[in-house]
Amino acid sequence: MAAPVDDMFSRCVDPAKASNCVEVRFIDNIKGKGLFAKRSFKKGDTIFIEQPLVSSQFLWNASYKYRACEYCLRALETAEENARRLSGLPALSLPHPELCKVRPDRHQACPQCQVMYCGTECRQAAWEQYHKVLCLGPSHDDPDHPVNKLQDAWKSVHYPPETSSIMIMARMVATIKQAQDKGRWQRLFNHFCSRTANEEEEIVHKLLGEKFKWFSPEGFRSLFSLVGTNGQGIGTSSLSQWVHACDALELPSQQREQLDAFIDQLYKDIDKETGDFLNCEGSGLFLLQSSCNHSCVPNTEASFPDNNFLLHLSALSDISPGEEICISYLDCCQRDRSRHSRHKILRENYLFICSCQKCMSQMDDADMTSEDEEEVEGEGETEGDDLEDEMTDV
Numbered sequence: 001m002a003a004p005v006d007d008m009f010s011r012c013v014d015p016a017k018a019s020n021c022v023e024v025r026f027i028d029n030i031k032g033k034g035l036f037a038k039r040s041f042k043k044g045d046t047i048f049i050e051q052p053l054v055s056s057q058f059l060w061n062a063s064y065k066y067r068a069c070e071y072c073l074r075a076l077e078t079a080e081e082n083a084r085r086l087s088g089l090p091a092l093s094l095p096h097p098e099l100c101k102v103r104p105d106r107h108q109a110c111p112q113c114q115v116m117y118c119g120t121e122c123r124q125a126a127w128e129q130y131h132k133v134l135c136l137g138p139s140h141d142d143p144d145h146p147v148n149k150l151q152d153a154w155k156s157v158h159y160p161p162e163t164s165s166i167m168i169m170a171r172m173v174a175t176i177k178q179a180q181d182k183g184r185w186q187r188l189f190n191h192f193c194s195r196t197a198n199e200e201e202e203i204v205h206k207l208l209g210e211k212f213k214w215f216s217p218e219g220f221r222s223l224f225s226l227v228g229t230n231g232q233g234i235g236t237s238s239l240s241q242w243v244h245a246c247d248a249l250e251l252p253s254q255q256r257e258q259l260d261a262f263i264d265q266l267y268k269d270i271d272k273e274t275g276d277f278l279n280c281e282g283s284g285l286f287l288l289q290s291s292c293n294h295s296c297v298p299n300t301e302a303s304f305p306d307n308n309f310l311l312h313l314s315a316l317s318d319i320s321p322g323e324e325i326c327i328s329y330l331d332c333c334q335r336d337r338s339r340h341s342r343h344k345i346l347r348e349n350y351l352f353i354c355s356c357q358k359c360m361s362q363m364d365d366a367d368m369t370s371e372d373e374e375e376v377e378g379e380g381e382t383e384g385d386d387l388e389d390e391m392t393d394v
């Protein structure tokens with residue numbers, strides 16, 4: 001059963017404004033529903049801001065000491081702490097430290113299990129939604145606790161780069177168990193369940209792997225299908241926020257050149273020490289954003305400029321009233337690949353064949369193998385370019 005229209009906007013920061021800007025429409029039996037503009041938008045406009053129904057940091061990401069709020073995924077390291085860890089330079093000092101918005105004095109731990117939150121509000125929100133059930137108390141570090149064993153088993157078959165977490169499913173179950181209005185939460189989560197049984201089997205196998213065949217009940221298969229096809233990646237970074245703030249500073253030309261040179265060198269140091277894994281990473285289920293269909297030439301994109309789980313959907317181009325609002329399920333590099341390779345990625349991960357304008361215009365293109373593309377992509381790359389994009393596009 002799909003969520004009622006009013007529910008679709010319930011997690012937006014301003015539900016009334018969002019409902020006046022966009023609407024969810026049924027398209028056809030193949031694409032299902034889609035999101036459409038009710039008014040015009042200019043390139044760069046924020047269309048809506050939305051909080052997820054549930055979210056979770058990736059397990060390996062947390063294991064590698066990417067410290068994030070257990071509820072909203074806000075980065076808990078200061079920009080300087082983050083830069084020191086990523087660059088391997090413990091004595092590094094960042095200029096303009098006042099631009100970092102992380103406030104360690106406001107951080108709070110759960111009194112029972114000691115997981116960390118960015119503040120009182122998040123600690124209370126987690127406790128009221130799911131943490132009352134999932135709190136491990138003094139068993140938080142006990143490797144034999146069932147929840148810890150479950151996480152270890154998940155990590156044993158899901159190495160970075162991660163795309164999902166077993167804890168999203170645990171929090172969904174805990175949310176319903178804790179809720180006074182269980183029917184409403186079930187209705188909200190059921191909104192995401194639109195796949196056929198065969199498609200669910202495919203996504204379950206991809207997520208679980210051979211070691212997880214003992215998860216067999218149909219309901220749990222649907223849960224894995226739900227998260228696998230609808231999870232939206234979330235990335236937060238205090239260092240990225242600091243870089244954005246530095247970019248906005250009005251400085252004399254010499255100071256600007258010095259600051260830019262410092263940041264460029266920092267990127268190189270981080271690339272040498274850490275590589276591409278720069279952010280606190282996780283995923284979440286976003287009710288309204290999930291109505292956006294994919295296009296290989298999207299007119300909107302999701303970002304997380306508040307350094308937490310609040311998703312900002314912004315226009316990449318001018319959008320007219322009645323126009324469908326589309327995002328891309330592929331990253332920038334994947335969108336530049338051949339139609340054949342794009343379809344392969346979308347089929348394996350999202351279980352559909354794209355028929356966007358770009359794909360239709362390339363129907364007669366020759367298929368190109370991944371190996372051929374990698375050879376082409378390897379030519380002319382500049383060291384540090386991808387790293388800078390990764391750090392500043394959070």
